[in-house]
Amino acid sequence: MNALDRCTVHEHDVIVIGAGGAGLRAAIEASAAGVKVGVICKSLLGKAHTVMAEGGMAAAMGNVDDRDNWEVHFADTMRGGQYLNNSIMAERHAKDAPARVRELEAWGAVFDRTKEGKILQRNFGGHRYPRLAHVGDRTGLELIRTLQDHGIHQGIEVFMEMTVVALLKSGGRIAGAIGYDRERGRLRVWKAKAVILATGGLGRAFRITSNSWEGTGDGQALAYHAGAELLDMEFVQFHPTGMVWPPSVRGILVTEGVRGEGGVLRNSEGKRFMFEDIPDAYKAQVATNEEEGWRYVCGDKNALRPPELLTRDHVARCINREVKAGRGSPHGGVFLDIGWIREKLPNASDHIKRKLPSMYHQFKQLAGVDITSETMEVGPTTHYSMGGVAVDGQTQASCVPGLFASGECAAGLHGANRLGGNSLSDLVVFGKLAGEHAARFAKANKAVEVDPAEVEAHVAAIEAPFSRSGGENPYAIHAALQDTMQDLVGIVRTQSEMERALEAIAALHARHAKSSVTGHREYNPGWHTALDVGCMLTISEAITRCAIERKESRGAQFREDFPQKCAECATFNLIAKKAPDGSMEVHRRPLVPTRPDLAAVIEKMK
């Protein structure tokens, strides 16, 4: 019996891999274009990592401050990304985000309101004006539930709890995907004219992360092995505020919304250390004293933002510095204090519970801390990958015909550092674009046949962990990889440590090739981990190689051996690609040129 006959085969025009915000928005758009669409989710529908997004969705609607418009949002995004962003994507993102927010409302989302009955917007790091449409601190849940509840009525076929292990190609074009279902462990092949990757992030490659178990870099690894290019992989965002205590919750996100609502960072000496280090690019935008910062939080249009609302890369580094200098909190973080606003607001406790309900419960239940009166301990946590599959800024197409990507697993919009709130808007703006162009591709091209020999090779790889015995437990390999990436390719990087990381990753590759799993194929998490680890090894190598090649500190990348920005490095992105001999090659690619009119906008907003 040939391998293809052992697989359950599905046929669609467009297959979307991933059912978070980007995947669902892409599927809705493709389906609206009249093609047959399937969505493959690694978990149950509506559980993707998008649910964990808290603070909001950036869109220059100007509901709270009418000075806001797409030009300001565009310039903020480029500045935050240290000008390595694809300016075409940043332009589209800034222009389209307001319409995408209103579309969510038309589909049932219920955002917090202004006094005038409009969608309320809140302050966030790096955004000049209050810009984040939000629902308390559970905006991601609102977004995914809205897309889910709308999407189930759009004729989309949903494959829950199934994992794609490889993309299939024929004659250089995408032909579909192969994977397994968790419930029975059966092999599945999805034939498709076009495939959209929307698999999200890769934080599980690090020990301390805010990412759910799904964030294993699947889309990036699938694309890489299918011949697509990965862009900007060195830029991994360490969110400044993750929980640090107790140990079992280390890394869980504490929304930037806490700082947007007036939360301040202090070291063990009680000092607001963020005032001491303000980057030149932001000097003209930051408050000079605590009193002015509070006025900004209260909506005073003449006040400048408090330094806690600088970009995430910078805040994370400042926290790291305080901890290393011995001015940290008892468990290796710093103090985040929102309760202090009691001095300013008569009903502060209720206000905090209403604006930050998840944070209140999260700390109360998991750490026994009442954030309305006690300080939180926070520290950096691996949060987001700015890098990912390189795509065309107009279509979200990768260099492999028929392969598209959107959301976190794609790259370009955020450059060297993402602004908070720009991710949820990214998902819907570029999810829609990917859906539109994948459907167009599927209509313009005939189906291609999958290659049985290719299927056979993948089936062998999928089943390999069962065919070996006495090998290492895949959980142990995963844990070793997380330690390697956390300790050697983390928030502060040096050449020698990263070279050690490359050696360690190579050794883990060898161990992974011999690992084995026990039990049978039905819902066997050991087996799933064995396959996920393969993806994480690939993307970890890409992160490390690109981080070595970028010999400067910029945005999310901080090199202790090259602590400054270098002018030459401002001219290129890095591409990681599979060479014909199977090794990973990294090369420089000049930035996408910025159109003169966009360059003028950047200049005007400086």
Next chain:
Amino acid sequence: MPPIHAPLSTATTTRRVEFRVWRGDSSGGQFQSYTVEVTEGMVVLDCIHQIQASQASDLAVRWNCKAGKCGSCSAEINGQPRLMCMTRMDTLPDGQPVTVEPMRTFPSIRDLVTDVSWNFRVKKRIKPFKPRKPDNPDGSWTMFQVDVDRVQEFRKCIECFLCQDVCHVLRDHHKHDEFIGPRFLMYSAMLEMNPLDTENRIADLKHHDGIGYCNIGKCCTKVCPEHIGITDNAIIPMKERVVDEFYDPMTRLFRMFKPR
């Protein structure tokens, strides 16, 4: 200067706890014992992960966020429907074994994982959101916070299905074909109370969704990890609307003379 925690010791004390975890599938199963090293702050899901990593790599469990936001890790802990990720070990009785078993209202797949697909089919049957025409030229609506507070309460639902698990109409009487359960009674209420919605789901609630089966025992409300007032704020108002529409004498009289 706000209060700052007194410096705590970073060294944690470890205790050994016996776990009795249900292992099996649709054909049956039994509790199996494992010993877990429990340190400060650990939740039940951490213990399950420890068992997976060191003793039983094929122990099936569904989880995603480990922060109480996705609603994947629902189970019955010491007989109580809970999220494993939000159940701290120090809230369970000391010195006794901890039992963990799957939600019993849904068919078993394997170990702690159940087949909850019925819920997804039920949701698809409910008439979707149908907004009135936008109020403003840019496609937006004018709504005030006070008008959306209640709807937002229902929209906090993380679809953990613990309310479905504990509801006796489903758990003991297996009325899955006639009753949509608290989660979807509340979902219908959420749509009905949305100020923009123009659809009417009251007849469906009476005739197809089995709202009459609910005898407001409030078990659902008690287990909701999001503390949503499922019974008081969603189900009872919907019951009242059903009564208004179908049993109110004036409405009935009016209906008798209404041209068909």
